[in-house]
Amino acid sequence: MKSVIVPTDFSDTAKKALVFASTVAQNLNLDLVLLHVFNLTGSLPYESPSQIEQEIYEAQKASDKQLAILKNQCLAEFKNEVKLLSIYGVISEVIEQVSEQVKADFIVMGTRGAKDIWSNIMGSNTYQVVKNSICPVFVIPDTADIQDMKNxxxxxxxxxxxxxxxxxxxxxADRFKAKTNILHIHDVEEPNLADDETLGDWLLTFFENENIESHITLGSNAIEGIENYLQKNQGDLLVLAMKDRAFFDNLFHTSVTKHFIQDFNMPLLVLPK
Structure with a gap:
């Protein structure tokens, strides 16, 4: 069975992401993998291996218990299978390993944005997962409205x-009965708007019987163009596509994707490209 991985730290932000993930999984007929990655924050360097092993065992037991409670609280009406995983390690590395092991279809992560130090840490974890993931990642800000996806x-x-x-x-989009809007940001410094319009029309020819439209908006950069469009048009999910990793650190993809992970209030889906 295909699956969605939902990392959790048991915060309200993570619970909101779980609610969103359960809706996605229900609509796409996917199982859920509820994952808690834990560490030993109080361990001392002179503790013996057996002491550390015992602490890991106790921490895993506590994590397993919290995951079971969370499942009962948030997923009582979820019909598909829910797998619970408690794993000791580094958050971004464990998520990447688990996604490869279970061949996940999606990862869904909550983020607090960038308003304080802890938020920056969480945003960084989310960003690292997005950067390295081989599967699509939903990013759900704690301020997002997770209403039905229509646009x-x-x-x-x-x-x-x-x-x-x-x-x-x-x-x-079809599973959610939603409309797909292809948005292209045309550089205000470039004169050849007609070429972009032609490309948009060409792309639509592959989807003649679908609920889809193509739009072009002007902007001096991608962030400005997207935000200008969203000020005038309703959106329930923003989708960005990553280049391969060799291109990831160029200015466009680093600045745009990091901005929307840390400073945005709409659910975001990042696709490998």
Whole structure:
């Protein structure tokens, strides 16, 4: 059975992400993997291996208990299978390992944004998972409205595998009875707007019987263009597509994706590209 991984630290932010994840899993007929990654914050360097092993055992027992409580609280009406995992380690590394082991379809993570030190740590964990994940990652800010998805917005750069990416988005949108909006940000310094319009129209020819539209907005950069569009148009989910890892650290993808992970109030889906 295909699955969604939901990392949790048992906070309200993580619970909100779990509620969102359960809706996604229900609509896409996926199982849930509820994951808590723990560490030994109070351990001393001179403790013996047997003492540390005992502490890990006790911490895992406590984690297992909390996961069972969380499952009963938040997933009482969830129909598919829920697997509970408590693992000792580094958050981003464990999530990556588990996603590969279970061949996850999605990861769903909550984030507190960037308002204080702890929030920055959580935002960093989320960012690292997004950066390294081989599967799509939903990022759910604690301030997000997780209402029914009616309008999905995909910020497209019109390069590399766009038909495949849009097909994946449309398939998700269909399950939610949502509309797919392809948004391209045209640089205000570039004169050839007609070329972008032609590319948008060409892309739509692959989806003639789908609920989909193409839009172009002007902006001096991608963040400005997306935010300008969202000020005037309803959106329930923003989708960004990553380049392969070799391109990840260039200015566009680093600044845009990190901005929307840390400073945004709408659910975000980041797809490998």
């Amino acid at each position: 999905i917005i995909y910020a497209s750069d019109y390069t590399n595998n766009e038909v495949k990416i849009v097909r994946n988005i449309v398939d998700i």
